[in-house]
Amino acid sequence: MRTTAWIASLALLAGAPGAAHAHLVNSGLGPFYNGTLHLLLSPSDCLAVLAVGLLAGQGGKASARAAAITLPLAWGGAVLAGLTLERAAEPGWLEVALLILLGVSVAAGVRLPAWVLAPVAVLIGIVHGLETAGALVDSDGALVAVAGIATAVAVLTLLTGALAVSLQAAWTRVALQVGGSWIAAVEMLMLGWILQGIS
Amino acid sequence: MTDRPRLLPIHASRHQLSMAVQIVLTTWLLLIPLIALAHVEGGAAGGFLSGFGHPISGLDHVLAMVAVGLWGAQLSAPAIWLLPVAFPIMMAFGGLLGLSGVELPAVEVAIALSAVILGALILGAIRVPLAAALLLVGFFAVFHGHAHGTEMTAGQSAILYSIGFVIATGLLHAAGIGIGFIHRWEPGRVALRGAGGVVMAGGVFFLWNALA
Numbered sequence: 549m550r551t552t553a554w555i556a557s558l559a560l561l562a563g564a565p566g567a568a569h570a571h572l573v574n575s576g577l578g579p580f581y582n583g584t585l586h587l588l589l590s591p592s593d594c595l596a597v598l599a600v601g602l603l604a605g606q607g608g609k610a611s612a613r614a615a616a617i618t619l620p621l622a623w624g625g626a627v628l629a630g631l632t633l634e635r636a637a638e639p640g641w642l643e644v645a646l647l648i649l650l651g652v653s654v655a656a657g658v659r660l661p662a663w664v665l666a667p668v669a670v671l672i673g674i675v676h677g678l679e680t681a682g683a684l685v686d687s688d689g690a691l692v693a694v695a696g697i698a699t700a701v702a703v704l705t706l707l708t709g710a711l712a713v714s715l716q717a718a719w720t721r722v723a724l725q726v727g728g729s730w731i732a733a734v735e736m737l738m739l740g741w742i743l744q745g746i747s
Numbered sequence: 748m749t750d751r752p753r754l755l756p757i758h759a760s761r762h763q764l765s766m767a768v769q770i771v772l773t774t775w776l777l778l779i780p781l782i783a784l785a786h787v788e789g790g791a792a793g794g795f796l797s798g799f800g801h802p803i804s805g806l807d808h809v810l811a812m813v814a815v816g817l818w819g820a821q822l823s824a825p826a827i828w829l830l831p832v833a834f835p836i837m838m839a840f841g842g843l844l845g846l847s848g849v850e851l852p853a854v855e856v857a858i859a860l861s862a863v864i865l866g867a868l869i870l871g872a873i874r875v876p877l878a879a880a881l882l883l884v885g886f887f888a889v890f891h892g893h894a895h896g897t898e899m900t901a902g903q904s905a906i907l908y909s910i911g912f913v914i915a916t917g918l919l920h921a922a923g924i925g926i927g928f929i930h931r932w933e934p935g936r937v938a939l940r941g942a943g944g945v946v947m948a949g950g951v952f953f954l955w956n957a958l959a
Contacts, residue, residue, distance in 0.1 A: 591906045655832050722828040729832045730913045733839035737909035740846025 579689030583696025586683055587704075592643070592738075596676050597704045599650040599731050600669050602724060604705070605712020607660040612709030614662040615669045619705050622673025623680070624698030630681025631690055641742055643675045647735040654728025657721075673701075794904035798911030801895045802919060807858050807953040808891055812916060814865035814946045815884055816923020820930050821869055821939060826877055827927075830884050831920040835913055837885040841892025842912075854894050855957040861887035862950025869943025872936070 573585050587593050597619070604615035650672070653660070660668070680697060684690045715721055802808050812834075819830040844851065851857075864883070868875070875883075895912070926942065929935030 591904075591910060595906075595910075652836065655836065719828075722832075725832050726828070726917065729835045730917055733835035733913045733916075734906070734909045736836070736839035737842045737846070737912065738906055740843040741905035741909070743843075744846050 579687070579692040580696040580699075582687075582689075583684075583693030584700040585696075586680070586693070587697050587700040590680075593676055593680070594704070595731055595734065596643075596647060596672055597701055598708055599647050599654065599728070600672055601705045601708025602654045602712050602727060602731075603650055603658070603660060604665050604669070605709040605715075606654060606657065606724065607662070607665055609713055610662040611660055611665045612706075612713050614666045615709055616702060616706040618666045619669040619673045620698040620702035622670040623677040623701045624673075624694050626674040626677025627681045627684060627694045627697060628691075630678045631684055631694075641739060643679065644735045644739045644742060646672055646675060648732050648739065651728045651730070651732025651735060655725050655732060656728075657725055669705075794907035795911040797903055798908035798913075799915045801912055802891075802915040805895070806949065807855075807862060808895060809919060810862040810946050810949045810953075811858065811865060811887065811891065812919035813923035813926070814862060814869060814943070816920040816925070817927045817939060817942060817946070818865055818869050818880070818884075818923075819920075820924050820927020821872060822874060822877075822880060823930075826880055827924060829877065829881060831917065831924065833881050833885050834888045834920065835916055837888035838892035838916060839909075839913070841889035842895075843892075844889070845893040851890060851893050853957075854890050856954065857887065857890040858894060859950050859954035859957045861890065862946055863954055864950075866943045866945070866947025866950050870940050870947055871943075872940055 573589055574582060587597075600615050600619055601612075604611045650668070684693055687693060712724055715724055802812065815830050815834055819827040822830075841851075865887075867873075927939060930939050
């Protein structure tokens with residue numbers, strides 16, 4: 549089942565049709581699901597949630613719970629702040645650098661306690677939330693869409709963290725670390741693309 | 748009314764059903780490339796496929812990356828998992844150097860040398876300290892990333908290109924590790940060393956071409 553879940557996750561990630569969208573995708577199911585779909589179809593956002601979830605799960609149950617609460621709250625709050633201030637951040641080196649750090653931490657098997665992980669999750673949530681705000685400008689039902697985004701972040705963080713916590717066999721812990729190295733590698737290449745002005 | 752022959756007997760066992768599902772899936776997978784190659788992929792799908800295709804499109808890269816997995820399996824734990832963890836990060840670092848405009852000397856020669864040296868180490872079943880193995884693999888990974896990590900077609904999604912690139916690399920390592928499990932058996936150890944010889948021979952061929 550776990551193998552199937554991993555394969556399904558990879559397929560979802562691989563099939564995601566683009567980077568951050570300038571506007572919300574129309575799911576046909578209303579703004580809540582537009583927001584949810586926006587997150588699921590943004591590979592950079594999905595990688596961020598995955599990285600936080602894996603690192604949190606690696607740190608144990610308390611860290612995983614802390615991340616599942618702080619990340620969606622910070623993400624949703626930053627989207628609202630971005631909408632209020634009418635300022636949205638472009639994907640930049642800070643976002644990528646943070647994810648490189650998270651990926652390397654997962655790869656190195658670092659176990660962060662909840663009180664350290666929570667601020668990290670908040671930081672990631674703020675950076676990505678401000679970027680997400682750009683997609684919600686001029687959208688109908690933006691507040692409901694924010695709820696959809698935050699819910700998607702919460703569910704994904706919870707699932708990823710729970711999966712990481714539940715891994716007991718040695719090879720599954722190794723697979724987790726390999727996943728971290730892949731995230732770091734992807735973001736390192738992204739840093740290069742950003743330096744070239746492509747993102 | 749005559750009974751028509753059934754595709755599967757109603758009392759087919761789970762094993763038979765499983766076999767049938769596998770046959771259908773395999774046939775379907777075999778047909779995918781014919782459909783996919785009918786048109787040029789663009790946009791996001793093109794970005795992922797382009798990134799995924801790069802590491803597997805050059806035999807010199809394939810040889811070296813599979814060799815990393817083979818050598819890891821031969822060295823056994825912890826190298827078997829540390830090498831595939833270190834390689835993607837160092838490879839991406841090489842890609843970052845390339846994208847930042849940092850030139851590396853003799854990239855193609857280094858890539859061919861990686862296959863020669865890794866192949867020779869497998870062939871000779873040579874055990875080195877873990878730190879040395881990591882340094883060696885990390886060093887060559889930089890050149891592989893520099894050569895292939897930067898070759899995205901304009902207009903494609905950078906993040907999906909990068910994801911495809913990293914996943915393909917990881918799967919090549921996994922293939923090497925999978926093959927390397929034959930190391931558990933005596934005849935497998937000999938076969939693994941033979942595979943190292945093949946990697947080395949391939950590397951010599953590419954080195955000859957790079958120097959020609």
